[in-house]
Amino acid sequence: MSVAVPSPSVSKPAPSLYSPRLLHSLGDENKSVLSVMADSQHIFAGGQCQDISVWDKQSYTLKTSLRGHTGSILALELAEDRHWLFSASGDSTVRIWSTTTFTPMYILHPYLETGAGDLFSLAWNPALQTVYVGCQNTSIQWFHFCQQQMGLQAQEQINSGTSTPARKVHKFFDSYPQYTHKPADLLANNFSSSPISEADICCKNVMAIPASNVLDSAHFGYVYCMATIPSHRTGSDDPALQPGASYCLLTGSGDETVKMWTCTTSGPRLAHTFECNHGAVLSLVVRGDTIFAGCQDGYVKVFDVETKTLVRTIIVQENTDILSLSMMHSDLYTCSSNGQIQRWSPSFNCTASWKAHEGIVLSSIITQSTQSDGCILVSGANDGFVKVWDIEMPSKELVAQVRESDLSEAESDGHDTMTYALSIFTSIPSVSSDPLHYEDCRQAAIWLKKCLHQLGAESTLLPTYERGNPLVLATFRGTQGKHPKPRILFYGHYDVISAPREGWDSNPFTVVGRNGYLYGRGVTDNKGPIMAVACAAAELLRKRALGVDLVFLIEGEEETGSAGFMDALGEHKHQIGNIDAILLRFDTFLYYNPVMTDFGSNSTWITEYPPCITYGLRGVVHATVEISSGAPDRHSGIEGGAAAEPMLDMIRLLATLTDGQHKVAIPGFYDAVRPQTEDEKQLYELLSRVTGSPASVLSSRWREPSLTVHNISVSGPGNSTVIPGKVTTKLSLRIVPDQDLETLSQALIVHVKSSFNVLKSPNKLSVSVNHTADWWLGDLEDPWFKALETALREEWGVEPLRIREGGSIPSVPCLEKTFGCRALHLPLGQSSDQAHLPNERISLSNLKRGKAVVERFLMKVADGCKPASITP
Numbered sequence: 001m002s003v004a005v006p007s008p009s010v011s012k013p014a015p016s017l018y019s020p021r022l023l024h025s026l027g028d029e030n031k032s033v034l035s036v037m038a039d040s041q042h043i044f045a046g047g048q049c050q051d052i053s054v055w056d057k058q059s060y061t062l063k064t065s066l067r068g069h070t071g072s073i074l075a076l077e078l079a080e081d082r083h084w085l086f087s088a089s090g091d092s093t094v095r096i097w098s099t100t101t102f103t104p105m106y107i108l109h110p111y112l113e114t115g116a117g118d119l120f121s122l123a124w125n126p127a128l129q130t131v132y133v134g135c136q137n138t139s140i141q142w143f144h145f146c147q148q149q150m151g152l153q154a155q156e157q158i159n160s161g162t163s164t165p166a167r168k169v170h171k172f173f174d175s176y177p178q179y180t181h182k183p184a185d186l187l188a189n190n191f192s193s194s195p196i197s198e199a200d201i202c203c204k205n206v207m208a209i210p211a212s213n214v215l216d217s218a219h220f221g222y223v224y225c226m227a228t229i230p231s232h233r234t235g236s237d238d239p240a241l242q243p244g245a246s247y248c249l250l251t252g253s254g255d256e257t258v259k260m261w262t263c264t265t266s267g268p269r270l271a272h273t274f275e276c277n278h279g280a281v282l283s284l285v286v287r288g289d290t291i292f293a294g295c296q297d298g299y300v301k302v303f304d305v306e307t308k309t310l311v312r313t314i315i316v317q318e319n320t321d322i323l324s325l326s327m328m329h330s331d332l333y334t335c336s337s338n339g340q341i342q343r344w345s346p347s348f349n350c351t352a353s354w355k356a357h358e359g360i361v362l363s364s365i366i367t368q369s370t371q372s373d374g375c376i377l378v379s380g381a382n383d384g385f386v387k388v389w390d391i392e393m394p395s396k397e398l399v400a401q402v403r404e405s406d407l408s409e410a411e412s413d414g415h416d417t418m419t420y421a422l423s424i425f426t427s428i429p430s431v432s433s434d435p436l437h438y439e440d441c442r443q444a445a446i447w448l449k450k451c452l453h454q455l456g457a458e459s460t461l462l463p464t465y466e467r468g469n470p471l472v473l474a475t476f477r478g479t480q481g482k483h484p485k486p487r488i489l490f491y492g493h494y495d496v497i498s499a500p501r502e503g504w505d506s507n508p509f510t511v512v513g514r515n516g517y518l519y520g521r522g523v524t525d526n527k528g529p530i531m532a533v534a535c536a537a538a539e540l541l542r543k544r545a546l547g548v549d550l551v552f553l554i555e556g557e558e559e560t561g562s563a564g565f566m567d568a569l570g571e572h573k574h575q576i577g578n579i580d581a582i583l584l585r586f587d588t589f590l591y592y593n594p595v596m597t598d599f600g601s602n603s604t605w606i607t608e609y610p611p612c613i614t615y616g617l618r619g620v621v622h623a624t625v626e627i628s629s630g631a632p633d634r635h636s637g638i639e640g641g642a643a644a645e646p647m648l649d650m651i652r653l654l655a656t657l658t659d660g661q662h663k664v665a666i667p668g669f670y671d672a673v674r675p676q677t678e679d680e681k682q683l684y685e686l687l688s689r690v691t692g693s694p695a696s697v698l699s700s701r702w703r704e705p706s707l708t709v710h711n712i713s714v715s716g717p718g719n720s721t722v723i724p725g726k727v728t729t730k731l732s733l734r735i736v737p738d739q740d741l742e743t744l745s746q747a748l749i750v751h752v753k754s755s756f757n758v759l760k761s762p763n764k765l766s767v768s769v770n771h772t773a774d775w776w777l778g779d780l781e782d783p784w785f786k787a788l789e790t791a792l793r794e795e796w797g798v799e800p801l802r803i804r805e806g807g808s809i810p811s812v813p814c815l816e817k818t819f820g821c822r823a824l825h826l827p828l829g830q831s832s833d834q835a836h837l838p839n840e841r842i843s844l845s846n847l848k849r850g851k852a853v854v855e856r857f858l859m860k861v862a863d864g865c866k867p868a869s870i871t872p
Contacts, residue, residue, distance in 0.1 A: 019354040023376065024060040026386040027053070032359075033380030037076035037085065038367035039099055043378055044085060045386045046073025052087055054102060055386070057370045064102050068095055077122035077131070082145070086131055088119035094133055094143075106205040110141050111214045123226035125247045125263050132249055132268070133209075134223030140215045140251060140261075140268060143207070215268060221254025227284040229291075229305065231262065250291060252281030258293050258303070272308050276301045285325040285332070289446050289461075292332055294322030300334060302348070304442065306449075307463035307470050311442060314348055324364040328375050328391060335361035335379060343391075347439050359383035366391070418535040418851060419518070419844075421451055423511040425494075425527045426520040432469060432495035432560045441469045441556050444494045448472050448530070452552060455538035459552075462572045465564035469495065469556025473575065476537040478546035478862065486861055487549040489579045491815060492530045493558030496522040503838030517841040524842040525835040529828050530554060532847055533583070536854035547862025551576060555811075561771060562810050569818055579819040581784045581861070584812060584826070611796050613789055614825040616702065616804035617812060619735040619775035621745050625653070625752055626766040628726040633716035636723050646727040649761045650712065654729065656755040657707055664707045664733070666751045669744065673705060674737045683802060690801065702804035706734045734806060737777050745769045773810035779822055784861060788824050791856035795849055826853070 027033060027045065035046040042063065043055040052066035052073055071090030078085060084105060085097045094108040110116035110133060117136025124131055129146040227250045249261040249268050256276045261268030279296025286292070290311075291303040298320045302312040316322060316334045324335035331351070332344040337360045343352035356379050363380040369390070377389040430444035431437040449459045452474040459474035472494065478485055499508035499521040506512040508521040518528070533552075540546035553576065555565050569576075627646040634643075659665050676699065684695035691698070700706070709731045714724035735744055749767050756765045778785055780802070792800040816823050828850040834840045 019352060020377065020389040020391045023371075023388040023390050026055050026060060026062075026388070027380075027384050031384045032072075032362065032382035033384065033386055034362050035073055035076045035087075036363045036365050036378050036380045036386060037078055038365050038378055039078060039080065039085075040368065041370070042099065043367075043386065043388070044076055045380055046076050046087055047380070047384075048072045050089075052076070052085075052097070053386075057367075060388070066095075066097050066102060066104075068104055068107075069093065071118075074118060074120050075122045075134075077124050079124045079126065079131070081126050082129075086122050086124065088122050088133060090118045092116055092119060094119060094122070094131065106207060108143055109206070109208040110135060111139075111209045111211055116141065118222075120222060120224050121226040121251070123228050123249060125228055125249070127246045128263055128265060130263070132226060134226050134251060136222050138217050138219050138221060138223065138253070140218040140223060140249075141209045142213050142267060143209050144213075144265070213267060218251065218268075219253035219255045219257065219259065221256075221280065223251050223253050224280060224282050225252040225284040226250065227286050227291075228263075229260075229286045250284055250286065252284045252293055254280040256280065256295070258284065258291060258301075260305075274301070274303050274308070274310070278313075279321075282321055282323050283325045283335075285327050287327045287330065287332070292325050292327075294325045294334065296321050298322065298336065300325070300332075304461075304470070306446075306461040309463050311467070312348055312439065314344060316342060323360065323362050324379075326364045326366045326377060328366045328377075333364065333366070333377060333391075335364045337361070339381065339383075341377070341379060341389075346443060347436055349436070356387060356389070357381035357383050357385065417538075418531050418847070419511070421535070422518070422523065422528055422531045422847075425451070425531065426511045426522050427509050429499070429509050430495050430522070430556065431498045432557045434498055438467065438469075441495055445470045445472050445554075445556055448494055448554060449474065452534055455534050456541045457534075457537070457552065460575075462568060462575065464555075464557075464568040468564045468568075471556070471565075471568055471572070472552065472554040473572070474552040474554075476541055476546060476550040476552075478541075478548045478550070479544060480547075483863055485547065485549060486580045487551060487578055488581050488583055488858070488861070489551045489553055489576070489815070489819065490533050490583045491811060492526045492533075492552070492554045493556065494527065494530070494554050495556045495559050496525070496527070497559050497836045499838075499840075505839055508838075508840075513844065516844055518844055518847070519839055519841045521840055524828070524833045524840060526558075528842045528847055529850065532828065532851040533854050536851045536858065539851075540855055540858060545859060548858055550858065551579065558811070565811060566814050569814065573818060579821055581821055582812075582815050582819065582823040584809070584823055610798045610801060611792055612801045612803045612827055613785075613792060614803055614805055614827055615778035615780060615785070616737075617776045617808055617825075618702070618705070618806050619739070619741055619813075620771070620773050620808040621733040621735065621741065621748060621769060622771040623731055623733075623745075623748055623767065623769050625650070625729045625731065626726065627653070627756075627761075627763050628766075629763050631725050633725045634723045636721050639723055643723075644761050644763055645723055646763050647714065647724060649756070649759055649763055650727045650729060652759060653752065653756055653765075654709055654731075656751070657709075657731075664705065666707075666744070666747050668747060669705065672738045672740065674703075676703065687801065687803065701806040703736055705736050705739060708732050708734070734808070736775055739775070741772050741774050745772060773808040774813040776809070776812040776816070776823065778824065782822050784822055784824055787860040788826060788853075788857050791853045791860060792826070794856055795853045826850075 031047050031049045033045050033047045037044040041057055043057055045053045050069045050071060054063045054066065056063045069087065069089040069091055073087050073089055075088040076085065083099045085099050087095050092110060095104060096106040096108065098105055110119065115137055116139065119133050119135055121134035122131060128144065130142050130144045133141045135141060228247045229250060231246050231248045247263050248271065249263055250258060252258050256279060258274040258276060258281055259270060260272045262271045276293055276295055278299040278301065281293045281295055283294035289305045291305060293301040295301060298315055298317045300314040300316055300322055301310060302314065304311050317336060317338065317340065320336040320338045322334050323337055326333040330346040334342050339355055339357045339359055339361060341354060341356040341361060342350055345351050359382040361379055361381045365378050366375050367378060369376045375391055377391045378386060380386045428440055428444040428447060429437055430441040432441055445461055449461055449472050453459045457474035457476045459472065462471040462473050464470060506519055511518050511520040511523065537546060537550045555562060557563050627649050629646050657665055684698050687698055688695040709729060711730050713728045715726040716722045716724050733744060733748060735741065752767045753765065789800060812823050828846055833842055
């Protein structure tokens with residue numbers, strides 16, 4: 001899939017950044033440290049000295065040295081399950097050491113027919129018990145250490161006559177390499193002239209990688225770095241993936257790419273290529289579903305594993321190379337060739353920067369401290385030192401955002417799963433309107449995908465557009481009953497509106513319970529309702545009572561106008577599948593479009609009690625009208641009266657949009673409006689008695705069209721002496737059944753232009769429609785609607801109120817047209833829930849009863865409802 005590259009992110013360190021405390025320095029200043037690794041008790045350091053130093057983590061004393069290599073130690077890797085340390089060298093061997101006895105276990109020679117050259121990188125796959133080797137000759141080689149596979153490999157070596165490997169001279173790789181991607185003095189290519197060293201003779205387990213375990217030309221450049229990642233994160237459906245082979249391999253190269261390989265017993269299979277386009281990829285690290293690739297010239301490329309998209313480019317510092325990357329929970333540490341180490345937050349802000357070495361930082365690892373419950377950062381450089389840094393643990397709140405959440409913790413701790421999950425979900429500040437929270441939005445999508453999976457759904461992420469927040473698609477599959485199994489789509493959104501701290505009685509992104517309500521940004525719009533529906537499905541699944549397929553489609557940009565949602569819906573419709581009914585998000589919501597600055601109430605109960613069910617929404621046409629003189633702003637005392645002023649033209653023009661009774665004056669505007677029925681009249685009279693508002697007011701707000709002028713802005717400073725050269729107005733039409741969206745959009749444009757022409761003004765007019773959303777009206781006789789209404793009645797013990805709302809939700813008619821079926825809309829929040837405002841809240845009772853209503857509804861439609869289709 002081709003993805004446009006987003007603009008780079010440049011984050012400059014703040015002047016008062018935290019710098020960690022240096023705990024200890026280890027080593028010899030005359031020897032470069034090219035690689036570091038650590039287990040629970042030791043720090044291992046490899047470099048140009050050809051030995052591997054083993055330091056005690058508790059006392060910081062040299063415990064021993066692992067000797068045997070005849071070239072620089074370019075890479076170290078742990079197999080913690082085996083208590084092994086792998087080391088790769090410029091002598092073109094991989095050695096395996098015991099981390100308990102510090103004795104050599106195996107010597108592994110790469111397949112040498114073509115000359116592997118320097119062995120730059122290693123990765124261990126514990127599921128397949130396989131080590132992967134990244135080579136200078138652009139190949140990837142591997143060796144299986146499980147007993148059966150070792151026997152097959154040994155037999156192949158015997159058959160091919162390579163059971164005792166011979167060192168072959170290669171015309172290119174045995175000459176001193178001209179490094180084009182790493183400085184030549186960083187790595188030493190010290191090949192032994194003899195095929196088997198003294199250490200080889202001492203170690204009886206000398207093996208060679210067979211020809212079948214070589215992937216030639218895996219890259220078009222040296223394979224500098226490797227990492228493994230659980231294959232469930234990649235969304236891999238490769239049929240060759242063996243049972244238990246639950247890892248994928250990532251490789252970075254001088255060809256400016258990162259490649260992702262599916263690991264099988266027969267070797268890696270290419271799954272995807274990520275294009276970095278910023279020089280050689282010198283380092284790799286993975287956090288959850290995110291790949292970080294350190295490149296030349298100070299760039300770090302950030303990729304999303306599941307959607308295969310580039311989500312950010314971090315410019316650490318130009319004209320430096322990023323030679324090592326490390327992760328601690330959600331924090332990224334970048335190590336540069338200028339001796340600097342910097343820390344980056346989940347939102348890619350630089351939160352720490354310090355001069356770590358007087359030289360090039362070549363390697364790093366984060367490991368558990370033996371002195372405390374925290375972690376330490378170990379860095380190695382060409383100044384000869386290994387340095388140990390005391391780094392801060394991320395805050396508990398930050399860890400909660402990105403951790404591998406286990407919802408079983410809720411029950412074991414005596415908490416309700418729904419409120420426990422909501423507390424984690426709310427802690428992620430997924431504000432889609434703020435560029436600083438782009439990564440938080442993606443992390444919210446990743447977390448929700450995992451949460452729904454833990455609750456029993458099959459879940460995945462779907463890409464939208466360049467830098468767009470992904471869609472979360474998840475399916476709870478029900479058991480087959482006596483009738484064909486219905487498929488119901490639940491639509492919601494995981495993004496939230498911004499939450500400035502002013503006006504809040506508690507942290508907006510921490511759920512706080514007070515007097516029967518849960519407070520926090522998004523608890524009612526829309527994270528609480530999402531959790532209610534998900535937990536309802538999970539409960540029925542647990543009881544083996546889910547008789548429908550419930551498909552979740554949760555977007556991440558609803559609060560900013562659902563950009564790209566319609567296109568993504570069409571592109572991924574085949575993955576979503578056939579749908580029989582659409583269940584709309586159960587939230588209390590104020591529609592806000594930041595471009596139009598328009599608030600309109602929709603989807604709330606009209607009182608605190610009884611519960612309501614929504615069956616209609618108005619549509620909307622947002623437009624911009626601009627009048628300009630083409631001249632600069634002028635002084636009214638000097639130029640007033642000498643020229644036609646755009647502001648006066650705008651006032652006269654806006655006056656033509658309505659008549660004396662505030663009715664819209666656009667010709668034909670009311671022609672298609674559906675007349676009010678007797679049943680509707682009785683309904684409005686009932687609602688009038690409940691709310692205390694006149695029936696005519698409710699009717700005007702919900703079922704009659706309207707025109708609103710939202711604001712008038714001017715060029716210049718806007719003070720009382722300026723004649724503005726340009727005046728801009730934002731306005732909107734609210735439309736109702738059976739008005740046509742396109743017809744009225746064009747009618748508005750034609751009316752504005754014709755009215756302006758009547759003015760015979762020398763000024764220039766511009767009018768444009770910026771955003772539209774169609775009206776929606778449910779079918780009160782539809783069996784799906786009746787099933788939902790009955791579920792409400794049974795749960796609450798009262799007759800629910802049927803209401804319409806005056807606001808607009810663009811996705812509702814779009815979803816109906818896409819899937820050719822009816823939508824159902826049940827508001828869960830109360831009118832006092834403060835959505836989009838400080839102290840947003842949701843009634844805990846409403847949340848739990850909303851979950852129960854969903855359970856009742858799903859059980860009713862499992863056996864009784866036949867789909868009522870509509871014309872797409």
